[in-house]
Amino acid sequence: MKRSKRGEIIFKETISGAKMVRPELSKMIEQFRQGVELVVWRLDRLGRSLKYIIDLVIKHRKKFIKDFN
Numbered sequence: 001m002k003r004s005k006r007g008e009i010i011f012k013e014t015i016s017g018a019k020m021v022r023p024e025l026s027k028m029i030e031q032f033r034q035g036v037e038l039v040v041w042r043l044d045r046l047g048r049s050l051k052y053i054i055d056l057v058i059k060h061r062k063k064f065i066k067d068f069n
Helices: 023-031 050-059
Strands: none
């Protein structure tokens, strides 16, 4: 984790997206708050399968999606 010149927090995972334990992803999820934008450079960096990414969003939907009921 580091900060850009504009104050953005940048998380850079060096472990493969296929691994189940991903420390930087865990840190990002822990610090994520509503109203904050999440930018993923390439979708395959977030997860190796669409199912994994969907499961991740569902699991943390209250953090990721503004005004989620």
